[in-house]
Amino acid sequence: MVQRQLPKPLELLELMQFKRPDLNARRRRLNSALTIEDLRRIAKRRTPKAAFDYTDGAAEGELSICRARTAFRDIEFHPQVLRDVEHVDTHREVLGGPMALPFAIAPTGFTRLMQTEGESAGAGAAAAAGIPFTLSTLGTTSIEDVAAANPHGRSWFQLYVMKQRDISYGLVERAAKAGFDTLFFTVDTPVAGARLRDKRNGFSIPPQLTLGTIINAIPRPWWWYDFLTTPKLEFASLSTTGGTVGELLNSAMDPTISFDDLDIIRGMWPGRIVIKGVQTIEDAKAFADRGVDGIVLSNHGGRQLDRAPIPFHLLPDVAREVGKDLEVGIDTGIMNGADIVASIALGARFTLIGRAYLYGLMAGGRQGVDRAIEILATEVTRTMRLLGAHTLDELTPQHVTQLERMVPRARQ
Template identity: 65%
Template sequence: MAQRRRIPRPRDFLPLLKFKKPVLRPSRRRLQKALTIEDLRTVAKRRTPKAAFDYTDGAADAELSLGRARQAFLDITFHPSILRDVSKVDTSVTVLGERSALPFGIAPTGFTRMMQSEGEIAGCTAAEAAGIPYALSTMGTTAIEDVAAAAPAGRNWFQLYMWKDRDRSMALVERAEKAGFDTLLVTVDVPVAGARLRDVRNGMTIPPTLTARTVLNAIPRPAWWFNFLTTEPLAFASLDKWSGTVAELLDTMFDPTVTFEDLSWIKDQWHGKLVVKGVQSVDDATKLASLGVDAILLSNHGGRQLDRAPVPFHLLPLVKREVGSDVEIHLDTGIMSGQDVVAALAHGADFTMIGRAYLYGLMAGGRRGVDRTIEILRTEIERTMRLLGVTSVDELEPGHVTQLTRLHPR
């Protein structure tokens, strides 16, 4: 039977004509359109000079460590349960004795105001608003006291690199304790700087060097340069000015003689919680647990130190089995989505940290961009938990995720 047709009436179109309220501010419009961390990365790359963007985006040597870490999260299968009441989900966790509203915190990052002028202040205030920890780097570009003042109700952690000048290092620790920082992250995987080839090729210096190449690269990015030139000159909160490359700075500062005995000495000086960042073997995790640290952070420094380093996500179940009852296990490197966070928690992590994901948001839109990063990850975590059939982080367990085999020892 032939379908009968009619001439449509004007009122038939009315239900179809629904227009969104226009967003007049371009920055807000860009952030609203960003649905994933990868979307934020795309915006960040468009708005940030190459040297600063590549410092964030790049890794060491051939960047295999970073690629493998991200691939590890892609190479998983989730196993959902059905017919569960998931109308309400609880994303909070207890980390180092206190509650975090989300199962991730903001990792320590250096040179942050170079990425975007709001820098560490955007990070710590966004973390405070979200109810998650924020970690300030030794190589941060905002003073310890200024972070504490900007986020007085936030949970602020301080990340320490041990310098050759031990007194100077411990002076930073004393400042952090006096400012109310409750956790010390000691990074142990930087005896020397990794071969960050993008930085070498870009002539990455601190502060940025104005060459013909950087000026040409900056022409389509006037907002970055306007913010950089009209705010406080870039300086490090914890060291003197430096005019060399990043690698030269790290090699000049960092102490390749640091041992487990030095870590014990630091532990005796610090009265808060102690986390060791950069753990990459079961053996070292066992030694640290016996020293009585509060948490170990499985990390290969975002792939920025030793290329072809162990993948933290692969190490996670092995370390969990050996020391999971004695010490908290945190994880970073390669996390680019809320699904990655959920997979890490199911695989055995007690907590996770985000670095690049946070910086992509910062470069894309300052404080609002960091808020957008947190919002995207929160939404993805909640959705993934609901689709898995769990209502709290505590319900996540190894049966929810399978790690597919791609790289394995011969």
């Protein structure tokens, strides 16, 4: 029989330790987020539908992004036990410079539309964390302002080759002059993908007010206050704006882009050059033969060709074929630090985070980006410890099995 007694008042007081309330609403909601998905839910509550869907959505049926995320969920880790992992080192030399963590912030367009601090918040948070920040050609903060927000950190620039080549050449020269050390030459966007959420929402730059957008904005006055009381939203590196996202992209992109354009840009750029948007082993080999410094396996976050190859599935074969000749990066679908660890184990030198950073930005501006990086960093180090790896170089393909859900039929 269990002996029962009345609780003593002092014992009750020990149990009733109330948490001190945090009166800072932003800090309170960000601290409540334990995962990137938590930040996504907060971002969805706080951001008008058109802006949130531009970030969250993808092309057509959104199969590419769903498959990419599924591929990361469908892995099995193989931990090695009785290893000393008291101290875990996540530093790595990538593209000629240091990275404190094995991920960088990916290039994203229209960023100040998500939250008014935009690219400046991302660049500042990246600098504080010791990771690179990548500015998009379609960014809403200028090359020079991003450099000012990240004066001692690493800045990378993502380039679209446009129909008006002189515009692209001018951007290359400005980025070099501002101290950006790596150029990401993007090859997967000869034309814009069919982003159906944006079309249904009437998403455009500048935003167009309709009855639907006004109704959707009523419970989000803070977003509109920020939007209306800060500098006009426009492309900081381009002079022509106006129209839907698809119209803007199609007016800027050029379906005639070729290897000749790559040769011209390489002749202009003094730093490292990386090809972003590689989706086949054959193309990876072709770029390795041309002596570029790196490639990024990417289907543009599922925003271009729907049903595109899954970058994470391509990674082991590509790393095996060209990993000794150039540095291989990967993006698309990363929502957890475990996704990053698995990518490093299978041969990636680095990863890029896009939506994960934007969810943090929408959830809480610069502090939200800091929180997103903190969440991923914590997940990276915890996963490494549980796998028995105290450095990134100790992660190998033996740590990861890609489970098969979508097995291709044999070609006839």
